[in-house]
Amino acid sequence: MMDKHSPCRSEKMVKTIIICAALAAASLTGCAGLSAxxxxxxxxxxxxxxxxxxIARMPSQDASADHPQFETMLRDELAKNGFTDTAGNSAHYLLSIAYDTRPVVVGVGAKDCAPGACERSPEPPFALFDGRAYRHALTLRFFEQSSGQEVYKVSAASSDRDADPLHAMPALVKSALAKFPFDAPPDWRVKLRTQETGGVPDVVSVKPLKP
Structure with missing residues (x-):
């Protein structure tokens, strides 16, 4: 009698993992469209x-070669919302900018596995689509300069397979300011469309996320 954990069964399990991992990775390659x-x-x-x-800069941002490009993108989008950068002179708001890019993993689960071997894998057992996934995040915080009180905070996040934060920043800036300010509820999905000439993408839709 063939044991339930026979090589044939194990091979089926591996194939299932491969298919699930490929589908999970596909969502990061553009099949689901550009969104944040x-x-x-x-x-x-x-x-x-x-x-x-x-703009209030942190010391690390003053030393960053990329940060001026981030600020330029933000100034352009904020200007569309009627905001003016006073370039260090007296202003009503103090704007804090935070962003980061970090690697993430695509977890893969499997059913009908041997006892003790059913834990969720931290990542697929091989490289998918020749790259790992990265999560990009941008947070904007507006403070009243006179009181120091935070009056508005918005964050945008997206995932792709490009480790360069400059590549993700146009979509994040556009998403964070797609509505200004965003109404309740607090969570939204912004879908975008890239332009053939590059640059800042266009917003296709802005919809609240269901709880």
């Missing part, structure tokens, strides 16, 4: 007063 998830800590915030701001 947006979260606001205080939706429907009222930004009162003059729409002027100045």
């Amino acid at each position: 998830d947006v979260h606001t800590a205080n939706p429907a915030a009222v930004l009162q007063g003059e729409r002027t701001y100045t």
Whole structure:
């Protein structure tokens, strides 16, 4: 009698893992379209007063060769919302920018596995589509300069297979400012379309995420 954990059964399990891993990886390669998830800590915030701001930089951002490009993208999008950068002079708002890119893994589960071997794999047992996944995140925080009170915070995050944060930043900037400010609920999905000429993508839809 063939044991239930025979080589044939193991081979089927491996094939199942391969298929599931490939499907999971496909969602990061563009099959699902370009999109970003947006979260606001205080939706429907009222930004009162003059729409002027100045950017507060961290020491690491002053030393970064990429940061000026991030700020240029933000200035262009904020200008479309009626905001003016006072370049360090007196402004109503102080804008804090935080962003990071870090590798993530695509976990793969399997059914009908041997006892003690059913734990979720931290990542597929091989490289998929010749690259690992990366999560990019951007957070913008607006403070009233006079009181120091935070009045609005919005974060945008996306995943792809490009480790360069500059590649993801146009979509994140566009997503974070797709509505300004975002209404309740706090979580949204922004779908975008890339332009043939490159640059900042266009927003296709902005929809709240269902709980």
